[in-house]
Amino acid sequence: MLIKRIFYITVFFLVFGLTAEASQNNITLNYPPDKTVMEFDLLSISLTVPQGSADLIKVNINDQEKVEIIPDSNFECFSIPLKVGINRINISAIKENKQADEIIMSVFRRSELISAYKDPPAGFKKDYFHMKNHIKCAACHTLEPSESDRKPVNIAAFPTEILVYGKDVAATTSTCYSCHKGLTSYPFVHGPTAVWSCLSCHDPQTNPKYSVKKPDTKVCFSCHIEQKEGWYTKKYFHGPFNTGKCAICHSPHASENPFNLVKTTWDLCLSCHIDKGSGKHIVKGFFVTYYHPTHGKPDPLRKGKELTCASCHEPHTSDSPRLLRLNVGSGFALCKKCHLE
Numbered sequence: 540m541l542i543k544r545i546f547y548i549t550v551f552f553l554v555f556g557l558t559a560e561a562s563q564n565n566i567t568l569n570y571p572p573d574k575t576v577m578e579f580d581l582l583s584i585s586l587t588v589p590q591g592s593a594d595l596i597k598v599n600i601n602d603q604e605k606v607e608i609i610p611d612s613n614f615e616c617f618s619i620p621l622k623v624g625i626n627r628i629n630i631s632a633i634k635e636n637k638q639a640d641e642i643i644m645s646v647f648r649r650s651e652l653i654s655a656y657k658d659p660p661a662g663f664k665k666d667y668f669h670m671k672n673h674i675k676c677a678a679c680h681t682l683e684p685s686e687s688d689r690k691p692v693n694i695a696a697f698p699t700e701i702l703v704y705g706k707d708v709a710a711t712t713s714t715c716y717s718c719h720k721g722l723t724s725y726p727f728v729h730g731p732t733a734v735w736s737c738l739s740c741h742d743p744q745t746n747p748k749y750s751v752k753k754p755d756t757k758v759c760f761s762c763h764i765e766q767k768e769g770w771y772t773k774k775y776f777h778g779p780f781n782t783g784k785c786a787i788c789h790s791p792h793a794s795e796n797p798f799n800l801v802k803t804t805w806d807l808c809l810s811c812h813i814d815k816g817s818g819k820h821i822v823k824g825f826f827v828t829y830y831h832p833t834h835g836k837p838d839p840l841r842k843g844k845e846l847t848c849a850s851c852h853e854p855h856t857s858d859s860p861r862l863l864r865l866n867v868g869s870g871f872a873l874c875k876k877c878h879l880e
């Protein structure tokens with residue numbers, strides 16, 4: 540009995556003593572867990588890098604090198620870009636020009652626009668970071684929102700509001716900023732996100748914490764009242780508008796494109812209407828060799844903008860069939876708006 544117990548205790552110390560020592564020279568991943576599902580193009584990574592365990596950290600995504608870090612503290616926090624679909628992430632610790640350790644994981648980025656990527660593959664699931672207690676992170680970050688995060692956003696007062704809060708002041712007084720600062724580094728930032736009024740949409744009282752009300756219209760129309768009133772008086776509604784998924788086309792945070800569109804207008808429309816890019820559908824008749832342009836030319840009616848699908852169609856609702864713009868009633872009346880003669 541006693542011998543057996545001593546044996547177990549010895550094994551216990553051997554195993555745990557050894558692993559504890561081994562892990563001192565290894566990097567560990569605090570976040571994210573393998574096979575996480577993300578919605579947008581930014582993933583936060585947090586590593587513990589014990590002193591002396593690495594001279595360099597290299598991060599490869601889908602075999603392309605994306606980030607190189609010279610570790611200068613026990614904790615390394617950074618964010619990496621994600622493409623739609625599966626992202627294979629490989630983090631190598633390099634010491635004296637040799638690979639000392641390696642972490643391999645996969646992260647899936649969902650997309651409502653591409654049916655093959657709507658649902659995560661088997662084994663992948665969403666991890667709710669804020670549903671867990673992160674004592675390790677709390678040593679350097681504030682994890683609970685404070686009063687300064689409760690910024691009311693008055694759409695009528697925008698963009699003067701940016702001046703009131705000051706973009707930089709808004710950022711530095713936000714508790715979310717230290718971890719989510721990458722979210723706004725795009726040319727077109729959505730109003731409430733620009734002033735770090737994250738709680739306008741992410742309520743800390745919901746379950747899961749910070750989850751956004753669905754359908755999106757509930758959230759979006761709480762501020763965009765003018766659009767709501769205008770759009771619902773129209774006769775024809777666009778399919779995706781009708782489903783209430785505004786975020787299928789607009790990023791609620793920020794993007795590369797005007798109106799925070801998730802893609803350029805042309806690419807966006809083509810994600811669902813692939814056959815319309817040619818312009819074949821616009822000019823019908825005997826001169827079948829000519830197809831009307833749908834992009835790449837200036838829009839005669841909107842100074843400084845390119846001709847796109849939205850030059851002729853409303854993306855939300857319209858009083859004219861085929862969602863035609865400019866209240867024209869028919870395709871022919873539409874032609875005359877741009878071709879006067």
Ligand code: HEC
Pocket residue numbers: 569570583584585612614615616617618673675676677678679680716717718719720721
């Ligand atoms: C030893 C202190 C420390 C600890 C512990 C720590 N962080 Fe950080 N983290 C920082 C510093 C410093 C920054 C840079 C902040 C800045 O520039 O405003 C940062 C930045 C970040 C960023 C933004 C990175 C970027 O470039 O986009 C994320 C995400 C992050 N931390 C997540 C975490 C998570 C998750 C944990 C817990 C697992 C954690 N951090 C623990 C110090 C720490």
Ligand code: HEC
Pocket residue numbers: 570571581582583584666667668669670676680681682683684685688714715716717718719737738741748749750
């Ligand atoms: C310690 C760093 C840290 C701070 C501070 C922080 N977050 Fe996060 N948050 C994360 C990480 C890491 C994730 C995982 C997703 C990712 O990679 O960006 C996350 C995810 C989220 C999500 C997605 C749901 C979830 O739980 O995974 C929301 C929404 C969110 N954060 C909102 C906020 C808001 C609002 C604030 C400020 C009140 C905030 N966060 C402060 C690190 C942080």
Ligand code: HEC
Pocket residue numbers: 576577578579580581715719722729731732735736737738739740741751758786791792
């Ligand atoms: C206009 C509303 C709105 C505002 C303002 C907003 N968000 Fe979001 N956020 C959303 C929606 C919608 C989602 C997608 C949630 C879903 O479908 O699960 C989201 C998702 C996220 C995620 C998850 C990312 C992922 O890839 O899974 C994070 C992190 C996040 N928000 C952080 C923030 C932070 C930080 C702020 C403040 C700077 C902020 N959000 C402001 C609406 C908003």
Ligand code: HEC
Pocket residue numbers: 692693694697698729730731739740755758759760761762763785786789790791797798799
């Ligand atoms: C808390 C209030 C608030 C909420 C909620 C909100 N918005 Fe906004 N939105 C604004 C403000 C403020 C602006 C900036 C208006 C300006 O610059 O004049 C804006 C601008 C926009 C623009 C650009 C308009 C333009 O003319 O460039 C789009 C597109 C947009 N929002 C879509 C959305 C969508 C989609 C949602 C829901 C996911 C949403 N908004 C939720 C406040 C809000």
Ligand code: HEC
Pocket residue numbers: 755756759760763766777779780783784785786787788789798800804849854855
């Ligand atoms: C099918 C994609 C799509 C959907 C779904 C969509 N939008 Fe848009 N939205 C667009 C495009 C494209 C534009 C730019 C139109 C242009 O170039 O004139 C736009 C422009 C806007 C604008 C600025 C111009 C304006 O009319 O005031 C706001 C605000 C806006 N959308 C909010 C929303 C809200 C809120 C929802 C959900 C109810 C929504 N959108 C759903 C594609 C979409």
Ligand code: HEC
Pocket residue numbers: 652775776777778779787788804807808809810811812848849852853854860861862863
């Ligand atoms: C997420 C998929 C999706 C996207 C993105 C999308 N559409 Fe559609 N669209 C649909 C569906 C589904 C229908 C058919 C249902 C209906 O008639 O509204 C439709 C119908 C239409 C119609 C025909 C309406 C009628 O009365 O026959 C037009 C015109 C149109 N879309 C234009 C656009 C334009 C312009 C864009 C880009 C701003 C766009 N769509 C982006 C899904 C999409």
Ligand code: HEC
Pocket residue numbers: 805808809812815816817820821831832833846847848849850851852861869870871873
């Ligand atoms: C120069 C104006 C113009 C442009 C640009 C344009 N359309 Fe159209 N579109 C029309 C007209 C006119 C009709 C109505 C044709 C009819 O009634 O037969 C139409 C009809 C449609 C329809 C519904 C009819 C059908 O065949 O299913 C869809 C969907 C559509 N367009 C999508 C798009 C998309 C996507 C783009 C951008 C790639 C685009 N359109 C660019 C003028 C335009």
Ligand code: HEC
Pocket residue numbers: 821822829831832836837838839840846850851870871873874875876877878
């Ligand atoms: C939103 C503005 C707009 C509308 C509406 C529009 N077009 Fe065009 N159209 C253009 C532009 C821009 C060009 C390209 C001119 C160039 O190449 O510089 C063009 C070119 C043409 C051409 C080639 C000859 C030329 O002038 O270069 C024909 C033919 C034509 N359109 C017919 C039509 C017909 C028919 C309709 C109605 C179904 C129509 N367009 C509606 C903007 C428009």
